[in-house]
Amino acid sequence: MALELVDIHKHFGRVRANDGVTLRVEAGELHGLLGENGAGKSTLMKVLSGFHEAGSGEISLDGELLALRSPRDAIEAGIGMLHQDPLVFLPFTVLDNFMLGSGTNDRGIAAEGLDELSDRFGFSFDHDTPVRRLTVGERQQLEIARLLWLGARVLILDEPTTGISASQREQLFATLKTLAAEGMIVVFVSHKLEEIEDLCDRVTVMRLGKVVGETRLPVPAEQLVEMMFGKIIAPTGRAGSSTGSTTLRLDDVVLGSGLLNTDATSLGVSEGEIIGLAGLEGSGQRLLLEACTGLLEPESGSIALGDKDMTGLAYRSYHEAGVHYLPAGRLEEGLVSGLTITEHFVLAAGASDFFVDWDAAADRAAALIEEFSIKGTPDSTAESLSGGNQQRLLLAMMPPHIRLLLMEHPTRGLDIESADWVWTQLLERRDHGTAVVFASADLDELLLYSDRILVFFAGRVIKELDARQTDGDQLGHLIGGRSVA
């Protein structure tokens, strides 16, 4: 038995989330699907489980072509999906949840089914406990049992280890190994290298909506890192690292967001210096950026801009002190859907007058559109622009004098021309004394533009590198969590 996906395309507007993905999963093998966030893994699995309909392409199970228009179609075809947050009804009891979607009302039969499956995998459930009282790990176990009882032959797990304990993880992995050994098709989706290495027999790596490689495991970690992030072609080292006065100073800053806590971090950033933040997504880079812009108050430690202690001050104070933050989500945390380019410039200028001179504003917008080569008109709305033009707009909206620029993924999703353009802009700012701290998953970008690189792993800065004296291999190793001798 095998599950086959051939040339799957799925586009959201201009974003090609899946761009001709072909994948074959054999029964009896634990198959991993690896890639950074945004690589297209989740989209692919949603296509496979009927949540999204593919734009084009074929899905077949056991040689039989499937038409998956809804999750119901998928489960009827024997494809079961375990979501990051298991879809359970919290106030209902274990048994009620187990019976959901089964079409049977016979509680006796259901109870037998649950007990049998529980025995097989070493789960233990009290049928009448409300699911609210179960841990996330137990809810997963219940969901797996339910999917199996519904007749799933294919089990997809989307980042299942988020939020469960180490022992539950062990138990989950054991269960998955048993299932695979019994001839089940199991697809394990993760962006965590370690887990894939621990668990899977074979791995497919995705990047930018495409499959970039497939291999049997084990292989050396750097090979996987290279697949995930692309081959490092750029030379390292570039002109113009500045050693001006200190712009930003962090002393023993400890951050926490509930999910992730960072160790005490200290950092000094000079005028005109560029710091790259490397690491797997969610390793603490964003927390650091948010702390530097006043969005996240440190649990301890201090933050200073120049000579001024900024610890505990709000975003507005940082904003007014010349700190500018551009998060990754351009339409989520930067631009406003529905508003035009002109309106964005008016907003960015911080218009304090009550009445707006719209003619003048439109003229100014037209001038900036030309200056920043934005493909659009003053009346274009933000969401109608392509990603590259959205990024151009965001840069055009920046005030002229910025002391500290904080960015997440400055060029993610951009074509090469736009990406180059973005860095031209950033370097120009840098040359005028702006300090830049950026997080990126693009090793090229990190090596090419940073003066120093901080490597994050699991909330810790495990290494501070001089970008001129490092290379892609070393960085890849470090990102994967392996210290280099």
Place this chain on the structure above:
Amino acid sequence: MKGKYWAKFLAIITVLAMLAGACGDDDDEVSGEGFTFGMILVGPQNDRGWSQAHYEAGEYLQEQLGATMIVLDKVNGADRPEITVDQVVDDMVAQGAQLIFATSDDMKDGIELGAANHPDVPMVWSSGDSAWADGEGYRADLDNLGNEMGRMYYAKQIAGCAAGLTTETGNIGYLGPLINDETRRLANSVYLGAQYCWSEVRGEDPAALTFSVNWIGFWFNIPGVTLDPTQVANDFFDGGADVVISGIDTTEALVVAGQRSDGGDAVWAVPYDYEGACEEKPEICLGVPYFNWGPAYLEVTKSVIKGEFAAEWNWFGPDWDDLNSLNTSGVGFVEGDGLSDDSATALEEFIDGLAGGDIVLFTGPLNYQDGTPYLTDGEVASDHQLWYTKQLLEGMIGASASN
């Protein structure tokens, strides 16, 4: 063409036959053919309560006189925020209404304005006091606006007596609507009826009767605004009452009592306002006091047709010879199945006593709740004293005024 002609002919014949039947035994020989009257109702015309009673009176006028009714129901600020009573009066007059009934005390401002705007059109404001020269709300200027109201306090006394005869625990609850002169009057009437039959008929200790009043705040339940009548009724029963008498438009008291009775409790209830109200749970219903507006409205309408209308305040009573007569009794009481045979007999005697004037419960000495005298020794309450009842009576538990 031909068919239409015949239909018309038949219709005329039918109407004539009905008129003959309706007016045959009428001495006045008044015909309402071609006469149009307006009926403004505060609630739905089929509310099994106050508004339906008025609507049925309107139908009675149509039957008796062959008159035409224009009706508009749900005329209140919540259901029809976009219109006011005086606008409805304008519309009805424009449509040819020669007499207009405004059938709720709430319509005071609107009908007074309407009457002032159309001084040539006779109007009736039911339950009002604008035409009562001795009344506090007298409007001498509105000589085209009369008032009609039934002496419900009699039927409420009967209801109270039925409760006093039936209660085993000596604990009676009164589920009151909002607090005003009328509702206090009716609560007092129930109390006096209950007290009389408890002590005078059954010979029990007057002090052993507990009579509590709890006001929900409106004529029916408005979630979040009024108290929940179901809850209040349950509280009464939980507090030891075994009879709950309703003063509100809806039947929660009967429903709750029915549920408890099904659960084995010996409890009873008395609903209000609609002749058929007991039907919901007959076996524990002690009876229901209700209005019958037909006879009074017929009188008014005839006077208008004959050109003899005068704005009068008419507080009409029951027909003691036939309490439940559709044609003569303005206030009625239908006994319920929940009344035992002995009690029914005693109740009949009580009614006879009221009818004959042997029993006059609003006779002094009676004190208000705060101890101030209401009626001195031997004093019989005047209409004025009855109409403008300022407090509950001494001996009753419950609030006399909203704070």
Place this chain on the structure above:
Amino acid sequence: MNDRMRRIGLAVLPIVLAAAVAVLLLLAVDAPPLRSFNLVWNGSLGTTNKLADTLLTWVPLVLAAAGLIITFAAGLWNIGIEGQIVIGAILATWVAREVPGEAYFIIPATLLAGMIGGIIWGLLAGVLRVYGKVNEIFGGLGLDFVATGLAVYLIIGPWQRAGVASTSGTDLFRAEVWMPEVGGFSWLALTIAVIAVIAVFFLMRGTAFGLKLKAVGANNRSAFLLGIPTDRYMLAAFALCGALAGLAGTVQATAFHHKLVPSISGGYGFLGILVVLLAAFRTAWIAPIALFFMALSVGSTQLSLRLGLDSAIGGVLQGVLVLFALLAGGVQAKRHLGKRRVAGATLVES
């Protein structure tokens, strides 16, 4: 040109359909459709008297809708608007009862008091939302209940009128407080409503304030990162909507009922939400849509009076028309989406 014709067709089609359904409905209850339409027309807009009556009910509805344009722009569901109307009416009533003075003084005073009442109640919902993290829908509902309860309490309690009809409301205000009329038209109320709609139109269209409010509503996070004090803007939206709602309450009390009644809001706050949704948040549209609603409400009274139809028929007609308007809106939105999808596909293929 062809496309334009089709667009017009699509806009007209639901109206035709709705009219057809209305005709069927009327036939089903044995009402002559043409006569019914005629009755509704003459009973609402067709005669001078009725036009005056209808316009007076239009005022509070359009004021509420204008206020809601502002809160919706800020991304807020101001369900508390009913309470804001009620509190506005209560404060206006307090001034009307307690403050002496001639018309030229007392009428502006009631208007001011009504606005203050609405602002206070709006800000309460806003503070709960912004600082208490209470969703404005739940906070608003709670405040609605409190406001209505307060009105009922005042009417049957401290402000109870003597004698009969105590639940119908307070005593009528003295004549100086009544909003002035000319030829039956409550010109002051109408002027206030027209000014309010125009002001909101320009506020949302031309000003920096309106723009920032839109940004806050469309994307709170982006707006915040752009340096807009989003909390303050949300509070301002609540306050402005509350002020307009308070005016609506004042008009209800001093121009329509001439007293405080238990259901003083008339449900115009909730109806206003429907009006704004049907207008797709465009200020210019709320005036005609609100007029249409009130014309139908006022005019359908004639169906009961003249044809003896059940009083529910007006509401059913209204519901049918709203349903078709929403359906039409939905169809257009779907068409729009479909077009974009096609455009996207072409882009990928090329």
